[in-house]
Amino acid sequence: MEQRHLGRTGLRVSRIGLGTLTWGHTDENDAADLMKAFWEAGGTLVDTADVYGDGEAEYLLGRLMERLVPRHDLVVATKAGSVPDPERRVDGSRGHLLAALDASLARLGTDHVDLWQVHAFDPDAPLDETLQALDIAVSSGRARYAGVANFCGWQLAKAATWQLAAPGTRTRLASTQMEYSLLQRGVEREVLPAAVDLGVGLLPSSPLGRGVLTGKYRRATPADSRGGSDQLAPFVAPYLDDAASRIVDAVVTAADGLAATPLQVALAWVRDRPGVTAPIVGARNAQQLAAALSVETLSLPDEICQALDDVSAPVHRYPDQDWSTL
Structure with missing residues (x-):
């Protein structure tokens, strides 16, 4: 599999990348099949978080690195900052973040992670304090690189600029992780331009529009799908409207013309967008992962990309619109 530099x-x-959001509810044998297939295909980036399965995803990943895939063959990325507390869903304090990192390392069974990310912006913690935790993690060797996730445009720009203001002292942000797909192009308004300008690589989550872009929901909701479960149906529901249906139809048409699958077309589109480093795919089984990995040989023709761009284009008016046309 092709390798890319993460940001600058x-x-x-x-x-x-291989996502592990559901690994808290995944059988160890199934997770092993996913990991082995990903590794054998040349995949290296494995993304997790301390709150996935209340830590079980990290624990499972650690066991697989111990007995199945060599640790040095993987780029292990994890996150900290989200808390299962309805009163305070995010904690970006230095104390919480560093304690969470130590707990993650213990579950993963490793002395460092390759990429450590702040899971979300905390408006109640000073941003410089949050970012200092990244500096400490890298300077202490517990993390090799640092990034953020779910930061809006101004938050990302402020954080990345702060880190660049003292080169050699502060750790530059390597990445930002945000939802991005043909069904969710909101990052193109401010986040993606900021990331490109500041040399921050984008790691798109939900690159298949929460599964909707595979076309599986065109006729009905499959009982064994995420949209068919009581727990995850609200997660999928926003992408089952008429606007999404038109985009999915266009993806299916493009796939038919290319002798490809809708999954391959949707994933290739986001993978090759400017500023994108690696979409994070959250497959539930080895069959789904194999379908995603098969996109490696597919590059979309320019006319197909343009058609998909047009049908999925978000409405960006003032202040994004060229002022001379107003």
């Missing part, structure tokens, strides 16, 4: 850093990662 020396870290290279596979251009498709």
